[in-house]
Amino acid sequence: MLISLTHLKLKEMARKHNVEKAKKLIKTAKDRGAKLVVLPSLFPVGNGFEIYNNEKKMRSVVKNLAEKIPGNTTEIAIKLAMEGEVHLIVGPLLEQAGPKIFLTTLVISPDGEIIGKYRKITSSEKDVRLGISNGKEPIHVVLDRKYGLIAEDDLMSPEISRLLYFGGSQAVIGTMKALNKRQEAIKHIAVARTIENEMSYLVNGEVIENEEGEIVGYSPTFITTPDSMVYKEAEEEDTIVLVESSMIASPHDNLMAKANGLESIITGLCKSVKKVRGSNGQVVRGHDAT
Numbered sequence: 001m002l003i004s005l006t007h008l009k010l011k012e013m014a015r016k017h018n019v020e021k022a023k024k025l026i027k028t029a030k031d032r033g034a035k036l037v038v039l040p041s042l043f044p045v046g047n048g049f050e051i052y053n054n055e056k057k058m059r060s061v062v063k064n065l066a067e068k069i070p071g072n073t074t075e076i077a078i079k080l081a082m083e084g085e086v087h088l089i090v091g092p093l094l095e096q097a098g099p100k101i102f103l104t105t106l107v108i109s110p111d112g113e114i115i116g117k118y119r120k121i122t123s124s125e126k127d128v129r130l131g132i133s134n135g136k137e138p139i140h141v142v143l144d145r146k147y148g149l150i151a152e153d154d155l156m157s158p159e160i161s162r163l164l165y166f167g168g169s170q171a172v173i174g175t176m177k178a179l180n181k182r183q184e185a186i187k188h189i190a191v192a193r194t195i196e197n198e199m200s201y202l203v204n205g206e207v208i209e210n211e212e213g214e215i216v217g218y219s220p221t222f223i224t225t226p227d228s229m230v231y232k233e234a235e236e237e238d239t240i241v242l243v244e245s246s247m248i249a250s251p252h253d254n255l256m257a258k259a260n261g262l263e264s265i266i267t268g269l270c271k272s273v274k275k276v277r278g279s280n281g282q283v284v285r286g287h288d289a290t
């Protein structure tokens with residue numbers, strides 16, 4: 001299966017503009033044979049939480065953008081998947097679930113069905129201050145192969161990647177929010193996770209443009225593999241990065257299913273980590289989303 005990462009330059013809060021850009025890149029990916037397309041974090045408005053220090057304003061943005069799933073943004077993503085005739089990984093989006101707000105990634109089929117839903121586990125300090133809650137468990141989505149899902153700060157957590165490995169992930173797909181410094185460090189961290197787990201990582205970044213047309217933050221879009229380290233990366237804005245899944249998927253047995261006691265041991269280790277980190281580091285069990 002051909003997979004496409006989309007390295008979009010998103011204009012802040014310009015929903016219509018960003019959706020049209022995404023639609024064009026999805027069509028380009030489809031025309032080149034892609035069956036799965038990944039869109040950036042907080043599409044279609046851009047994730048600038050780590051760029052700005054005005055937390056009062058950011059809390060207001062979070063409150064205004066958060067919506068139930070399904071909701072308006074979900075419907076936009078479903079329409080893009082159906083019109084593009086591709087599987088779509090989109091998010092995380094701001095999900096309002098009762099009194100809590102989560103950063104939630106969706107996997108949508110070409111016929112518009114939500115076949116996977118993942119709430120980001122590892123919260124940054126900024127996420128916590130903005131009132132965003134963390135999810136409870138890693139998930140996999142099974143398409144042509146078994147893919148682990150991560151979002152943003154999850155990449156910083158070796159425990160989550162290890163759980164995905166033990167759960168049988170053949171590659172990991174995730175997004176990275178825009179940053180205003182140390183962007184290249186993201187690639188080094190992904191390489192470390194790749195080496196630790198002998199798995200490829202497909203990380204979809206983004207570029208944020210303000211109302212004056214200035215680039216205020218970005219994150220790289222790239223693919224790592226155990227053999228090549230950084231295997232491919234986006235060199236320009238508003239481009240796609242294509243890769244055939246057979247080139248990056250490493251077969252792993254589901255070790256949790258084979259060893260009855262292994263899951264409880266790993267969960268116990270993760271709980272120990274949680275005590276050190278506080279609620280930001282909660283990691284529980286992995287499961288399939290099919």
